[in-house]
Amino acid sequence: MAREDRYGLPISTTSDEAASAYREGIDLMLAGWTGATDAQERAIAADPDFALPHIARARLHAFYQQGDLARQKAAAAREFVARRGTERERSHVETLALAIEGRLPEALASTLKHVDAWPRDAVVLSLPLGAFGLFAFSGMADHDRARHELCERVAAHYGEDWWFLTMSGWAMTENGDVARGRRVTERGFALRRENAHAAHAVLHAMFEDGSIDEADRLVDAWIPSYDRAGILHGHILWHQALGALEHGDAARALAIYADVLQPTATQAPPLNVVTDAASLLWRLSAYGHAVPKTLWTEADATAQRLFPKSGLPFADVHMALFAAATQNREALAARLAVIEQRLADGKLPAGPVVPAICRALAAFADEDYRACAGELAPVLGEVVRIGGSHAQRELVEDTFIVALIRSGDLPRARALLDTRLHRRPSLRDARWLAGMG
Incomplete structure (x- = not known):
């Protein structure tokens, strides 16, 4: 048989x-x-x-x-x-x-x-699916749409399959159809609760539709069933830390970092170790919260060991966060030189956005906010090319907004915040907008 x-x-x-x-x-x-x-x-x-x-x-x-x-x-x-x-x-x-x-x-x-x-x-x-899939890391500007269209093309072959509902729902969410994406993903999650990808995809939908408190409750209720060795354990709690930052609760975000995200505590894959740590610490600092220098230096040491050479643009951008935050200009210059050479040789499918982000992060760390904004303004529409999810990539847009505010360019900051608030509710964006009068 x-x-x-x-x-x-x-x-x-x-x-x-x-x-x-x-x-x-x-x-x-x-x-x-x-x-x-x-x-x-x-x-x-x-x-x-x-x-x-x-x-x-x-x-x-x-x-x-x-x-x-x-x-x-x-x-x-x-x-x-x-x-x-x-x-x-x-x-x-x-x-x-x-x-x-x-x-x-x-x-x-x-x-x-x-x-x-x-x-x-x-x-x-x-x-090709997911935030770290072949489409996401292809350098394509429309990889979110490509994932969604691929899932639509094969949907008839899967029906109510828990895995396919999870991934096709997430593709809808990332492609902008958030309400439908959330419904589809939740159907998959209901069919198999022991599914970290479904929990993760639902959290992305909740991020996009502004259901911050509901996301927090979901993590609290579900995470005890998931072993700390699970591939997404730390990253799911990273999402909860983002929720804490929506409420301005830096202490809770740092507690989550200490528990499951810092390199000495996490069991995550290397790419998650580096990107989750760098992005959360950078957000904390950019939003005006104090981050102990030791957290940056400890995480940077791990990151340098895991990604010593330039290669994947998504990793390179997060390595630039470490170099900028620790003022390691030599490391950033060396990585940037390799990236720019790959661009000149036609071997960087993501294109000029990668070195532009790296230069902007360095300028931000040097408190040259006007230069940071100047680097980012022309490439904001191309940030999608580095891969990852919208929730992860929003860090670049956040950096741009903070740079605009700190350089005194309040009209552009207000305009961008208005646009974002129409796209998805955000407690943090509303606070920023209110703070500008």
Whole structure:
């Protein structure tokens, strides 16, 4: 009897134990839940030549920036699937391997071709989705729309699937259809509460529609069920810290940082470690709250170890936050030189917005607010190209607003705040606007 994954696609193993463990591991991975690694290791132990758990395990390694291990597992998967695998499995393995190897344009092209042929291959479909997916990190200015349109194209193949509802709802939210996105995401969350990606996507919808207190209650009620080792544990509490800042409660935001976000406390993947820490500390400081210098220096030391070289624009921008806040002009200049050279060589798909943000952050840290605003004004519409979510990218716009206020350009600050308040309710924006009279 042929074995299948949960989506009805044949899988090349003769072991019921391996098939069951593989299915369990994929569901846990798609839910951002703990146990995925153990499940795939059980699948490998039950059938060492079964390619799919090897490539799934490689992807889990890649989440945590364990590059050598990820590439080893991907190589093994390629070898096994060549000997025993269907056409779909060979394409599945190759597509994931390209992403693991950092060959992002090739991986995206392979993904779209694969999804056209096998739309119910959820693992491959997951690659371009989310704030850290292939679309988000492609440098495209319309990656939010691209994710939404891809989900719409395959929606008929999924129906009321908890994973697909989660990701398609979030794509709607990020693409501006917040009310519908929230409804769809909440349907997915109701179908599987042990789904960190759903909790996270609902929090994004609540951020966009201004449901700050409701988001706070959701985190308080749900987070006790989620292990601290969960891939999104710290980031979900980062969202709660943003809510605290909406209320001007810096003490609570710093307490959340100390508990789960600072590098000595977190178990998050490296990209989240760096971006969550840098963005929360920067927001605290930009909003006028005191941030102990030791928090910056400790987090910066970790960040320099995790991302010593320029590469991913989203990471580079957050590394610039560290360099600016710690006044490490040498580190920022070195990173900026590499970024500008990549731009000159045509190897920076996100374009000029990346170095412009880095220069602006340096100017802000030097209290040259007019220069900061001057750098950001021409590129605000291009910030989306760095990837991440709207909630994460709003840090750049916040920096611009604060720079306008501190440089005395109140008319432009008022105009931007008015626009933002029409887009989504914000206690902080309302306070800023009231403070300008």
